[in-house]
Amino acid sequence: MKMDARPPLLAAERLAVEIGHRQVCRQLDFTLQAGDTLVILGRNGAGKSTLLHTLAGLRDATGGDVLLAGQPYASWPRGHEACLRGLLAQSQPDFFSATVLETALVGRHPYLGRWDWEGPEDEAIALAALDAMGLAGFAGRQVPTLSGGERQRLAIAALLVQQPRLYLLDEPLAHLDLHHQVAVLDHFQALAAAGAGVTMVLHDINLAARYASHVLLLDGEGGHVSGPARQVLTVPRLSAAFGHPLRAVADGDATLFVPA
Amino acid sequence: MTDDTRIASRAHHGPASAAAPAAPAAVHRRGRRRGLLVIAGLLLAALAAFVWSLSAGALPVSAADLLAALGGAGGSMETDIVRSLRLPRAVAAFACGGLLALAGALMQVLLRNPLADPYVLGISGGAAVGALAAIVTGATSGWIDAGAFAGALGATLLVFGLARGDGSWTQTRLLLTGVIVAAGCGAAVALMLSLAPEGRVKGMLFWLMGDASSVSQPWPALLLLAAGLVAALPFARELNLLARGEITARALGVRVGRLRGLVYGLGALLTAVAVTTVGSVGFVGLIVPHLVRLAIGNDQRLLLPAAALAGGVLLTAADTAARTVVAPIQLPVGVLTALIGVPVFLFLLARHPR
Numbered sequence: 001m002k003m004d005a006r007p008p009l010l011a012a013e014r015l016a017v018e019i020g021h022r023q024v025c026r027q028l029d030f031t032l033q034a035g036d037t038l039v040i041l042g043r044n045g046a047g048k049s050t051l052l053h054t055l056a057g058l059r060d061a062t063g064g065d066v067l068l069a070g071q072p073y074a075s076w077p078r079g080h081e082a083c084l085r086g087l088l089a090q091s092q093p094d095f096f097s098a099t100v101l102e103t104a105l106v107g108r109h110p111y112l113g114r115w116d117w118e119g120p121e122d123e124a125i126a127l128a129a130l131d132a133m134g135l136a137g138f139a140g141r142q143v144p145t146l147s148g149g150e151r152q153r154l155a156i157a158a159l160l161v162q163q164p165r166l167y168l169l170d171e172p173l174a175h176l177d178l179h180h181q182v183a184v185l186d187h188f189q190a191l192a193a194a195g196a197g198v199t200m201v202l203h204d205i206n207l208a209a210r211y212a213s214h215v216l217l218l219d220g221e222g223g224h225v226s227g228p229a230r231q232v233l234t235v236p237r238l239s240a241a242f243g244h245p246l247r248a249v250a251d252g253d254a255t256l257f258v259p260a
Numbered sequence: 261m262t263d264d265t266r267i268a269s270r271a272h273h274g275p276a277s278a279a280a281p282a283a284p285a286a287v288h289r290r291g292r293r294r295g296l297l298v299i300a301g302l303l304l305a306a307l308a309a310f311v312w313s314l315s316a317g318a319l320p321v322s323a324a325d326l327l328a329a330l331g332g333a334g335g336s337m338e339t340d341i342v343r344s345l346r347l348p349r350a351v352a353a354f355a356c357g358g359l360l361a362l363a364g365a366l367m368q369v370l371l372r373n374p375l376a377d378p379y380v381l382g383i384s385g386g387a388a389v390g391a392l393a394a395i396v397t398g399a400t401s402g403w404i405d406a407g408a409f410a411g412a413l414g415a416t417l418l419v420f421g422l423a424r425g426d427g428s429w430t431q432t433r434l435l436l437t438g439v440i441v442a443a444g445c446g447a448a449v450a451l452m453l454s455l456a457p458e459g460r461v462k463g464m465l466f467w468l469m470g471d472a473s474s475v476s477q478p479w480p481a482l483l484l485l486a487a488g489l490v491a492a493l494p495f496a497r498e499l500n501l502l503a504r505g506e507i508t509a510r511a512l513g514v515r516v517g518r519l520r521g522l523v524y525g526l527g528a529l530l531t532a533v534a535v536t537t538v539g540s541v542g543f544v545g546l547i548v549p550h551l552v553r554l555a556i557g558n559d560q561r562l563l564l565p566a567a568a569l570a571g572g573v574l575l576t577a578a579d580t581a582a583r584t585v586v587a588p589i590q591l592p593v594g595v596l597t598a599l600i601g602v603p604v605f606l607f608l609l610a611r612h613p614r
Binding site: 056081089175 | 289368372373374422435497498501503505508511512514557559
């Protein structure tokens with residue numbers, strides 16, 4: 001934990017989260033500084049998305065505090081928090097048609113006044129984000145004509161258009177092929193290097209090991225382990241958390257985890 | 261991993277990034293201009309619908325006489341017919357068509373369901389129960405209106421109360437509660453129809469199908485249409501976000517709970533007034549928002565005013581046709597909206613294979 005004049009982008013203090021009567025975490029403390037990438041790992045139903053929504057300020061905690069840039073969400077003027085933190089939610093079905101560009105422009109909402117229309121600057125930002133996600137030629141396409149992976153990249157592009165400092169990503173690699181998985185993670189790594197903070201839910205332990213600076217491992221029963229990636233990603237901890245034996249395979253400097 | 265960085269690098273110096281941005285942005289702005297053009301066209305269509313509605317009938321009135329009659333140089337029979345018969349009826353049809361289309365567009369966003377219409381939450385069912393109860397007991401038209409409005413309000417509150425019983429109402433729960441309440445109202449309506457004295461059944465059927473012939477006070481509906489648009493438009497961009505899903509909207513700073521409450525309350529009020537004024541005219545609230553969506557897309561900032569105008573034009577034209585095509589017999593306008601709306605909608609849907 002570095003001492004910094006600025007408050008950390010995101011902090012949890014004695015955070016407790018429950019779904020119904022199931023505990024997701026209790027007494028969770030962590031800070032996320034600019035440049036950090038925190039990966040949340042855990043088995044299905046451990047409450048990773050619920051925790052992420054709590055960290056995004058969309059859901060009340062059972063106890064403790066979530067601080068965005070040093071302040072609880074309640075004390076941010078409504079709408080201002082959306083300029084600072086963005087959430088990539090798990091994909092939801094679209095019931096109405098829209099073009100790819102219109103969908104990406106959604107990310108400009110927090111910056112526009114009630115009566116404003118998106119201007120050329122907003123369009124330029126949206127087109128750059130589409131380009132960054134490999135959707136450069138897609139601006140005029142209707143969203144229902146896209147494949148699952150293309151829609152996922154469009155959702156990420158809309159998040160990039162929002163230009164937050166803190167990115168909260170719920171399974172950003174869903175539906176993506178191998179190439180795009182790595183390309184998306186590279187993109188967020190570059191954003192973190194440029195001063196953003198990234199928190200994401202992943203299922204791939206090896207990609208987590210490659211990109212995370214910190215890891216939060218939920219055991220599904222309210223317990224957790226958190227800390228620098230190398231300390232948390234160990235065979236006994238991962239095996240216990242996922243309820244499946246793993247073994248470590250050395251690959252040069254890196255360690256790969258494979259199911260035993 | 262040779263082309264790991266292909267995507268990222270294309271953003272900086274790929275051939276696509278220099279050429280591509282200009283064109284799609286222009287397309288996007290052209291879409292907005294197209295929407296504004298459609299709205300301007302609908303304003304002209306509204307004017308034409310009014311002229312037709314005021315001049316057509318058993319006593320045709322020429323355009324020049326129409327101006328004189330509206331200008332108030334009164335006395336003649338034309339003036340009487342235009343001002344006391346045709347104008348209230350045209351205004352009522354326009355206002356209620358607009359109210360139903362606007363309410364339908366709002367409900368489709370609120371429930372995130374393209375099949376939603378203003379009646380899906382039981383509002384028309386409740387209004388029908390109230391109005392028919394008044395007709396059965398032989399009440400005057402003022403009491404029929406009061407019964408319809410009370411019934412609509414009662415159904416709205418009932419659905420809202422039941423759907424949020426545990427405080428966490430979801431779209432599905434709201435929709436299901438509305439459908440069930442509407443079904444219950446349907447049963448009550450059928451019961452009243454079968455028990456009603458012979459002489460009153462026709463009046464009840466006309467009310468159920470929607471009928472603008474006996475409107476005495478059309479102006480409150482028109483005022484409400486204007487007020488409803490003014491109330492909804494400031495939230496139009498937030499509605500765009502809500503249509504994409506609650507989590508997305510909330511993450512972008514939309515107060516979803518407040519917005520939903522506003523949309524639900526506004527949609528219910530618009531529908532209740534429309535149904536009270538002309539009865540439960542079908543299809544306008546479902547089909548008009550879709551027609552407009554096919555023409556200009558789903559940006560609520562354009563869709564809401566365009567739907568309100570298009571709904572008004574459709575119902576004014578339908579009502580004029582209803583009283584002129586097989587004159588002197590008057591058809592219930594609801595039958596014509598369905599007869600016009602269904603084939604037009606199917607045609608447009610077939611042309612847009614999305």
